[in-house]
Amino acid sequence: xxxxxxxxxxxxxxVSLPFHPSAQSVTFGDDVAFLEKHADLIxxxxxxxxxxxxxxxxxxxxxxxxxxxxxxxxxxxxxxxALIASGRTEPHINVFGGEDRFWLGPExxxxxxxxxxxxxxxxxxxxxxxxxxTEPFDVAAVARDRARFTSxxxxxxxxxTRFEVSVDREVRMLDAAAAWARMGAAPxxxxxxxxxESDNRITNAGxxxxxxxxxxxxxxxxxMFTPSPTTTIxxxxxxxxxxxxxxxxxxxxxxxxxxxxxxxRERAIYFSGDGRYRSKxxxxxxxxxxxxxxxxxxxxxxxIVQFTQPAGATDYxxxxxxIQDDPYGGDAANSYNDGPPEPGARPLGPFYExxxxxxxxxxxxxxxxxxxxxxxxxxxxxxxLDPVAxxxxxxxxxxxxxxxxxx
Numbered sequence: 001x002x003x004x005x006x007x008x009x010x011x012x013x014x015v016s017l018p019f020h021p022s023a024q025s026v027t028f029g030d031d032v033a034f035l036e037k038h039a040d041l042i043x044x045x046x047x048x049x050x051x052x053x054x055x056x057x058x059x060x061x062x063x064x065x066x067x068x069x070x071x072x073x074x075x076x077x078x079x080x081x082a083l084i085a086s087g088r089t090e091p092h093i094n095v096f097g098g099e100d101r102f103w104l105g106p107e108x109x110x111x112x113x114x115x116x117x118x119x120x121x122x123x124x125x126x127x128x129x130x131x132x133x134t135e136p137f138d139v140a141a142v143a144r145d146r147a148r149f150t151s152x153x154x155x156x157x158x159x160x161t162r163f164e165v166s167v168d169r170e171v172r173m174l175d176a177a178a179a180w181a182r183m184g185a186a187p188x189x190x191x192x193x194x195x196x197e198s199d200n201r202i203t204n205a206g207x208x209x210x211x212x213x214x215x216x217x218x219x220x221x222x223x224m225f226t227p228s229p230t231t232t233i234x235x236x237x238x239x240x241x242x243x244x245x246x247x248x249x250x251x252x253x254x255x256x257x258x259x260x261x262x263x264x265r266e267r268a269i270y271f272s273g274d275g276r277y278r279s280k281x282x283x284x285x286x287x288x289x290x291x292x293x294x295x296x297x298x299x300x301x302x303x304i305v306q307f308t309q310p311a312g313a314t315d316y317x318x319x320x321x322x323i324q325d326d327p328y329g330g331d332a333a334n335s336y337n338d339g340p341p342e343p344g345a346r347p348l349g350p351f352y353e354x355x356x357x358x359x360x361x362x363x364x365x366x367x368x369x370x371x372x373x374x375x376x377x378x379x380x381x382x383x384x385l386d387p388v389a390x391x392x393x394x395x396x397x398x399x400x401x402x403x404x405x406x407x
Contacts, residue, residue, distance in 0.1 A: 026226075028052060029071030031079055035064060038084050042139075042147045044173050044196070051194035053173055061137045061149030061169045061198075063100035068194040068379055074299065076194070076377045078224040078351040093128040095348060100198050100375060102169055103132050103220040104155070105357060107319035109327050111215030112158045119158070121321040129155055137169065146172035152205060161214040164206030170199045179376055183304060185391035191380035201370045204363035212328065216360035218317045221373035223305065224351045227275030230406040231296045233335045233352065235269040236394050237287045245286050250331065253280040261337075263403050268395050270403035271335055275350025278339040282331035285314050285359070292333050292354050293393050295385075295400045302385045304376040304392050307333070307356035315360045328360055 032054050035041055039058040045051065050073070053066045065077030077099035084096055107114050108121060119125035137149035148170040155163045179195035180187045200219045210216055237248055249269050251257045257279045261272040271281050273294050290309040295302050309332055316330040336353040340346065358371035378388060386397040393400075 026075050027072050028054070028065060028067035028075040031065050031075040031077070032071070034081060035079070035084070038087075042142055044145055044147065044171070046145065046173060046175055050192075051173065053171070053194065053196050055147060055171055057139045057149055058136045059096055059098065060102045060132060060135075060151070061147070061171060062096070062098040062102065063171055063196060063198065063375075064098045066099065066194045066196060066375070066377065068192040068377055074301075074379075076225065076301070076303070078226045078349060080349070089134060092123060092126055094133055097224050097351070099223040099225060100171070100196070100373060101222050101224075102167070102198070102200060103222060104129070104165075104202070105218040105220045105319055106317035106327070106330065108321035109318055109324040110159050111161070111317070111327055112319075113155045113163075113217070115158045117156075117158055117160050126321075131155070131165075137167070140168075146170060155217075157215045159215055162206070163210065163217060164204065165217070166203040166205040168201040168203070172197060172199070174374075182306065182374060183376060183388070183392045185388045188378075188380065188384040188388055190384045191378050191388070193376055193378045195374070195376040197372055197374035199370065199372050201368050202361060203368040204365050207365050209365060210361060210363045212315070212360070212362060216315075216317060216328075216362055218360050219358040219369065219371035220355065221307070221357075221371065222353055222355045223375060224349070224353050225273070225294070225303065227273050227338070227350050227352050228296045228298050229274050229276075230298055230401070231273035231294055231352065232400050232404055232406055233271040233273045233292070233294045233337075233354070234393050234395060234400055235271065235281070235283055235292045235333060235335065236289045237267060237269060237283060238289060239266045246284055248287060250282040250284070251279070253282070254278055257281070260404060268393070268399075270400065271337065272404055273335075273337055273352035275337065275347065275352060276339050277337060278341060278347070280334065280336045283333045284329075285309065285316055285332040288332040290332075291392060292335065292356075293389075294352070294354065295389065295397065297382070297397075297401050297406070300379055300382060300385065302378045302389060302397075303354070304378070304388075305354045305356065306374040306376075308358070308370070308372045310359060313359040316357055317360050330357070332357055
């Protein structure tokens with residue numbers, strides 16, 4: 001989410017959407033029962049039927065929520081029940097929620113696909129393209145542990161460049177052995193997990209090459225999760241001097257983040273995911289390690305997000321709402337914390353987001369760009385989660401819980 005998006009969007013939406021914070025006690029079965037009233041669901045499961053994922057073609061093959069403990073286990077995704085139950089379609093964006101949703105960038109700038117040619121960079125002229133907001137994807141295949149979706153559409157950017165786009169998206173579960181292997185961590189006794197990944201591919205279905213001078217697209221995957229007062233987001237970063245590597249973090253999307261909410265160290269960034277203060281951070285491809293995560297000590301839930309980040313790729317689309325000097329100087333990873341747009345106002349969720357993007361896709365006709373975004377939720381005793389955090393995030397559970405003085 002960008003600087004102008006939330007401040008203006010919330011002003012227009014919070015008065016119309018009732019506030020329904022997601023309760024910590026909501027089960028996966030509760031969420032599935034609710035969602036089945038409003039959409040055809042596909043529920044994937046592991047062989048034991050305990051790790052499960054709910055998704056729907058109605059919302060672009062979006063992973064809505066997941067669990068590691070069956071229908072009675074906690075539901076990990078944030079779902080906007082108020083908007084879904086209303087049956088309304090909002091004009092600028094429909095924030096349905098979900099922990100892995102397919103989007104495309106850039107959002108702002110001269111190559112934006114959210115602003116028409118000649119539009120002003122403000123909310124009145126900002127519209128999420130229907131193919132990544134309200135239009136369903138087609139179901140191409142379904143198995144116990146995976147589902148594949150396709151779509152084809154046309155987009156035109158702010159500069160007038162037309163894109164013929166074909167999308168192929170597969171969501172697949174990982175069994176426990178594969179999940180531990182992908183994380184590069186030893187299996188931990190007493191830890192339950194659910195792991196899934198989306199394999200997202202866009203193809204230039206037209207006859208003209210997509211080129212930097214006229215604008216490029218990128219694959220953008222966003223996960224929305226239920227916050228808690230003590231949830232802390234962790235973004236490992238590549239160390240090095242800022243003069244050589246660039247800034248460790250971009251944190252001024254909504255103005256300065258208070259120091260009690262953001263701590264930047266040599267190898268990791270700690271950011272509050274409490275859903276109480278609207279803020280956002282971004283990490284450049286030079287700093288990103290292709291991993292980010294969060295920890296909620298109250299529920300003892302460690303969330304890991306991993307994504308493909310091609311070595312040496314530095315061209316990432318820039319989504320700031322202005323004509324840009326550097327339209328390919330964007331972020332590889334982002335995190336957003338929701339909160340009231342002003343004192344006394346209601347938040348949009350609340351929720352927090354873990355996001356990843358592909359490099360800008362310079363594609364010849366018929367060529368394809370791919371981006372894999374993996375999510376793993378682990379629950380168990382802190383003593384068992386600690387070596388996982390050390391192996392995957394490079395920090396201990398104690399580092400996470402103490403960084404912002406949460407505990």
